[in-house]
Amino acid sequence: MTGGPVNEARLHAYVDGALSDGERAEVDAHLAAHADDAARVGAYRAQNEALHRAFDPVLDEPHSLHPGAARHVPPARWRWSAALAATFVGGAVIGAILHAGWQGQRTGRAAVAIARQAALAHAAYTPEVRHPVEVSASDEQHLVAWLSKRLGTPVRAPSLVSAGYQLLGGRLLPPAGEAGSAPVALFMYENAQGKRLSLLVRREPSSSDTAFRFAAQGSTRVFYWIDGPLGYALAGEIGKDELSAVALGVYRQLNP
Amino acid sequence: MPAFTAADIESLIPRLRRFARALTGSREAADDLTQDTLERAWAKRELWQAGTNLRAWLFAVMHGVFVNGRRRGRLTESLDAPEHAARERADDAASAETAIAVRELREALLRLPEEQRQIVLLVGLEQFSYAEAAEVLSVPIGTVMSRLARGRERLRQLLEEGSPDRHGLRRVK
Numbered sequence: 001m002t003g004g005p006v007n008e009a010r011l012h013a014y015v016d017g018a019l020s021d022g023e024r025a026e027v028d029a030h031l032a033a034h035a036d037d038a039a040r041v042g043a044y045r046a047q048n049e050a051l052h053r054a055f056d057p058v059l060d061e062p063h064s065l066h067p068g069a070a071r072h073v074p075p076a077r078w079r080w081s082a083a084l085a086a087t088f089v090g091g092a093v094i095g096a097i098l099h100a101g102w103q104g105q106r107t108g109r110a111a112v113a114i115a116r117q118a119a120l121a122h123a124a125y126t127p128e129v130r131h132p133v134e135v136s137a138s139d140e141q142h143l144v145a146w147l148s149k150r151l152g153t154p155v156r157a158p159s160l161v162s163a164g165y166q167l168l169g170g171r172l173l174p175p176a177g178e179a180g181s182a183p184v185a186l187f188m189y190e191n192a193q194g195k196r197l198s199l200l201v202r203r204e205p206s207s208s209d210t211a212f213r214f215a216a217q218g219s220t221r222v223f224y225w226i227d228g229p230l231g232y233a234l235a236g237e238i239g240k241d242e243l244s245a246v247a248l249g250v251y252r253q254l255n256p
Numbered sequence: 257m258p259a260f261t262a263a264d265i266e267s268l269i270p271r272l273r274r275f276a277r278a279l280t281g282s283r284e285a286a287d288d289l290t291q292d293t294l295e296r297a298w299a300k301r302e303l304w305q306a307g308t309n310l311r312a313w314l315f316a317v318m319h320g321v322f323v324n325g326r327r328r329g330r331l332t333e334s335l336d337a338p339e340h341a342a343r344e345r346a347d348d349a350a351s352a353e354t355a356i357a358v359r360e361l362r363e364a365l366l367r368l369p370e371e372q373r374q375i376v377l378l379v380g381l382e383q384f385s386y387a388e389a390a391e392v393l394s395v396p397i398g399t400v401m402s403r404l405a406r407g408r409e410r411l412r413q414l415l416e417e418g419s420p421d422r423h424g425l426r427r428v429k
Binding site for chain 2: 009043047048052053060067112213
């Protein structure tokens with residue numbers, strides 16, 4: 001790029017203030033004679049300044065992340081505070097959820113994997129007009145027994161009627177590699193406007209509970225959590241607050 | 257006996273969040289990444305050697321969490337809800353002109369290859385020394401220098417090209 005002692009690395013060190021006075025003087029002299037390098041150095045400096053302008057405000061934002069010291073610090077997950085603020089729930093539910101967060105050593109990757117699987121399944125099956133489910137809700141007993149048998153553990157189809165969603169039915173999905181070889185259950189719900197939600201239930205290899213977490217893929221939003229041997233992910237293309245309220249309802253029914 | 261206390265890392269959370277925000281381009285993804293990092297760091301706290309640079313160690317943990325998430329195809333690429341992004345931009349930037357510049361920078365950053373984006377941010381934003389950045393990323397210092405040079409040059413080109421929506425069509429090389 002340049003000749004002499006002022007090489008590329010030296011220019012960057014100049015930009016980053018990592019040179020001694022003597023070295024800096026050498027680079028100054030070089031830049032006076034090489035306009036192209038001077039322009040680059042100016043641009044790189046401007047980049048550093050722009051990065052600070054763009055991201056320094058983050059330093060002052062309030063947040064409720066905390067060191068993973070679950071035994072010493074109350075687990076005030078910011079998602080939860082947001083979800084709870086938007087939802088009127090009883091103290092018992094809050095207690096139960098905080099307890100779930102309290103137990104906290106969660107397996108982040110497994111939890112993210114379930115959210116991804118739920119978003120994909122939601123996108124694949126909810127648009128189906130005629131065959132959204134394999135077994136319809138009219139045969140709910142059979143549906144639940146069948147899925148429980150295939151997952152090898154009792155599963156339930158929570159009722160979302162209070163949120164305005166009726167159970168349409170369910171289907172079996174192939175196992176996701178990271179969660180072992182057990183198949184995966186998907187329940188689908190629909191409201192009066194035809195909006196659909198899907199609840200994915202699968203066995204989790206590690207039985208560490210997690211707090212509720214939120215993810216989104218495109219317009220599909222997902223609340224997901226791990227509770228004992230099972231992971232749950234509720235997916236839908238509805239507002240985050242509304243989805244979090246429904247997810248709370250699911251959690252409440254599964255942990256009465 | 258933990259090698260560091262929760263209070264020790266508490267004070268570094270804003271730095272981790274800032275880096276994560278710039279790295280992922282999304283508030284939600286960034287806070288998830290930061291929380292995962294904090295939990296991993298706490299679980300592995302015995303591995304930190306007292307007297308060494310705790311900030312560099314935490315960023316190294318974050319790098320590991322980020323790369324792991326990446327390998328598994330995480331969700332975060334498309335995570336940022338537009339309303340979030342819009343609100344942040346409005347908050348962050350005092351004037352409309354700054355807002356445009358900030359947006360262009362964020363978009364350009366996300367178009368950098370990840371390994372270049374990381375190093376540009378570690379050095380340019382977090383102001384790690386080259387040696388510290390090499391430690392964070394577990395790469396030789398020569399790799400840090402070459403990625404930094406490529407990253408800054410690419411970022412300069414991206415910013416000079418401008419955003420496609422401002423110029424209609426982008427020049428194809």
